[in-house]
Structure formats: structure tokens, C-alpha cells
Amino acid sequence: MDRSPENSFQAMAEVLSLGMSYQLACSPDGAQRRFLYVSDSCLALNGVSAQAVMADARVFYDLVAPEHRQLTREVTTRAIVDRKPLMVEYAMRKPDGALAWRRATSAPRSELTAEGWTLWDGLQVDITEQKLAEQALTAEQRKVDLAVRAAGLGFWDYDIARDEAVWSDRTKALYGLPPGAQLDYETWMSEAIHPEDRPAMEAAYAAALASDEGLLTVEHRAIAPDGGVRWVLVHGRILREGGEPRRVLGTVLDITERREAEERRRLVMGELAHRSRNGLQMILAIVRQTARSAGSMQDFEDLLVARIEAMSRSQDLVTNGAGPLTLADLFTSALEPFDPKRFELDPVLGGHRLSADAALMLALLVHEFGTNATKYGALSANGGRIAVSADRAGHGMAAMIWREAGGPAVAPPTRSGFGSRLMEAALRSYGGSVEARFAPTGFEARIEFPVIEA
Numbered sequence: 001m002d003r004s005p006e007n008s009f010q011a012m013a014e015v016l017s018l019g020m021s022y023q024l025a026c027s028p029d030g031a032q033r034r035f036l037y038v039s040d041s042c043l044a045l046n047g048v049s050a051q052a053v054m055a056d057a058r059v060f061y062d063l064v065a066p067e068h069r070q071l072t073r074e075v076t077t078r079a080i081v082d083r084k085p086l087m088v089e090y091a092m093r094k095p096d097g098a099l100a101w102r103r104a105t106s107a108p109r110s111e112l113t114a115e116g117w118t119l120w121d122g123l124q125v126d127i128t129e130q131k132l133a134e135q136a137l138t139a140e141q142r143k144v145d146l147a148v149r150a151a152g153l154g155f156w157d158y159d160i161a162r163d164e165a166v167w168s169d170r171t172k173a174l175y176g177l178p179p180g181a182q183l184d185y186e187t188w189m190s191e192a193i194h195p196e197d198r199p200a201m202e203a204a205y206a207a208a209l210a211s212d213e214g215l216l217t218v219e220h221r222a223i224a225p226d227g228g229v230r231w232v233l234v235h236g237r238i239l240r241e242g243g244e245p246r247r248v249l250g251t252v253l254d255i256t257e258r259r260e261a262e263e264r265r266r267l268v269m270g271e272l273a274h275r276s277r278n279g280l281q282m283i284l285a286i287v288r289q290t291a292r293s294a295g296s297m298q299d300f301e302d303l304l305v306a307r308i309e310a311m312s313r314s315q316d317l318v319t320n321g322a323g324p325l326t327l328a329d330l331f332t333s334a335l336e337p338f339d340p341k342r343f344e345l346d347p348v349l350g351g352h353r354l355s356a357d358a359a360l361m362l363a364l365l366v367h368e369f370g371t372n373a374t375k376y377g378a379l380s381a382n383g384g385r386i387a388v389s390a391d392r393a394g395h396g397m398a399a400m401i402w403r404e405a406g407g408p409a410v411a412p413p414t415r416s417g418f419g420s421r422l423m424e425a426a427l428r429s430y431g432g433s434v435e436a437r438f439a440p441t442g443f444e445a446r447i448e449f450p451v452i453e454a
Contacts, residue, residue: 086104427447
């Protein structure tokens, strides 16, 4: 058969080295196919000669990678039956074993043979480099996606001129919003950022706009529509066009656990500093209480030494916080400096088991309450007493009520000190809470805390 180019398309394809040009005759159902013309570039492109392909089309089709054969046949057969142009991409395994990617485009001619066969002009090109680059990019994107998921990062893009923000689903979730939610800058500032943190956010954004680098970094509390609060770290960069800010691209990271851990550390360090400041007052109070109840100097010495040693053990409990223990163990250690005989403890509470972290926070609270009772409350008077009773709580939780009586009249504090901050934050990260009430008859508090169930 004469293999000279039969039309200008084939001639142009060869001159421009576009790939392998070909002409194909196909039966009406696409089941039979014969190559009528194949350019000489077939050998360099596919590792088989044009003559071999024209002699037997299976020589060419057998090169298609097994996993691509069915899809390639379905696509080409459908195009032949419908007489519509096609484009298909597939992998080929060349005779030397090398894997290569090809793209074939083909279109039918208007004329038909007497048997109803159609003629197709086509071009096969090498897209191996493009496919390998796409695969490498996809692999890198998968790595980035995995890293983003592992880090919990959210992304956002803010168009300054249009006041339009695009948030990733993760970013929306960090602010307690559903995937379909829309949010502009004003709504974000006024509703999604904690009021106490808005000035810092506005200042950071203004500083980024004024700087050459345009970098924004700020931590703030995110408020969900349901009232939930979490801490997030926001990074951003302002993009400029013609010197004018146009867009801000950034990320959001949940840092709630880190901030709560920092708060717990601050509480512990604050408690240690607080105890250092009040150490002398506590010792003097213990001395006075011991002196009132001692019958002799020897009794006084024995009681004083025992209570100071108990105070030391309580300090160890607070600072070490290691291993689970029962609430009875905690009471034994934490309350001994305050004269345990003046406490009425509900036996139901004693069996509750506590994690080390929960025990640490609870010991801080009990010691703070005992200290305040000794200085200002029920334990500052001879007849004062404290009752600690159990209360109902939800699954995995326990509750107790601290109730003072017989001491001087009390009133809410006029300023927020360590005790107030401790009550607000000590057990919050564990799902617990502290509700204080300064009744005229004596201080009361309901403490809910997590327990380890048997």
C-alpha cells in the first residue's frame, strides 16, 4: 500500500513533528479496525514500525496498558458508532518495557465505504512528561492535604475591594459554622471574634496593612453561633497590586488545648506564688487556731508540727499531681492543715477516683477554699464549720457542695483575684465547673468535676 501522506493534515503533522498521524478504517460497530496510513514517527514514539501496525492493528492496541484497554476501547467504539470526534488519554507499555503516556485525537470523514465503514484521521502525541508532572503534583498535593489534616489547618482568602471572603470547610468548622455558611469581614469581627480580642485583631490587621511585609499574626477566641468558644491562631499575608492592598490570604489553627494548658500552668504558678505571699499568714492562722485548742505547751507543739507537716503534704499533692487517686485521699491531704475535725464530709464522695490533672485542679480549689475560710470565713471563728456534701451530676462527672457556717458574715469580693480566676478556669477544660455563692450565712460553692468510672 502506498504510505505517502494522503491529505494536508498528515503532511503538516509530519513536517511539524506533532506526533504520529494516522488514518483508520472502522466497521460500523467499531469492532473491526484497519490502519490505512501510519506516519514513520510511529517507531520512535511507540517502539513498533508503521508497517507492522498497518499489517495488524493488534500490534498497536496490544501496547495499551492492560488497566486502560477496556476504557480506551469503550471510548473509541462509542465515538465510531456515533461518528463523533474523540480524544482519549492512555498509558502504553512499549516493547522495551518503558511506560509512556499518549493522547489520541481523531475525527471521522464524511465519506463512507460501500460496506458502511468510516474513515478517521487522527494524531497521537506523547504526553508522558505532562502526565508525570501531573502525578508528581498530585502526590505533593496529597502530602500537603495530609499535613493540613494532621495539623488541623484551615484556609481563608479575603478580597478587600469586594469585601468577599472564601473560607475552607475546616476554617468554618473552627468558628462553629456549617460548610455552606457565608461570612464577610464585619460579621467576622462583630460576631465570630470574642469582644475582648477584637481590639488586638484590629490592631494587628492595621499594622499588617501599614507594613511592607504585610504579615498578620494574632491569637483570639472564636465564638460559635451556639456560644462555644475556642482559641485559634490566625496567620495572614496581604497581597498588593500597584502598591494597594487587594487580598489577604491566611490560615487558621486550633490552639485551644495549648491555651488551656498554658492557663493551667499559669494557675499552678499563680497558686505557688499565691501561697508564697500568704505563707506567713497561713502559719500565723494555724498557730492561733492551734493555741486556742491546745491544753498544754506539749499539745500545742504536737498539733502545730502535725498541721504544718500536713500543709507540706498538701503542697506536694498540688505540685506533683501524679497518678489517679481517690477523693478521700485528696481530702485527707488537702484539708488536714485546716483542722479536719471542723469538716463534715459526705462519705459518698470519698470513693470517686480522679485523674492526676483533675486531682491537681481540685486540690488547688479545696486548698484555696480552706485558706479563705481560715482567713475570712468559717474557720476564722471558734464555732465555724464546713460541710462538704455530694450533689447530682451527669455521666462521667461528680459534684459536691462546699457550705460554710458559723463564721462572720461574707460578701462578694470587690475585685477579681486569684481565687476568682481559679474558680472560673480550674476545671473548665475537663468539662467541670465551679459556681460560687456568697450567702450572708457563709460562703457556698458547687463544684462539678470529672471522675474515672470503675
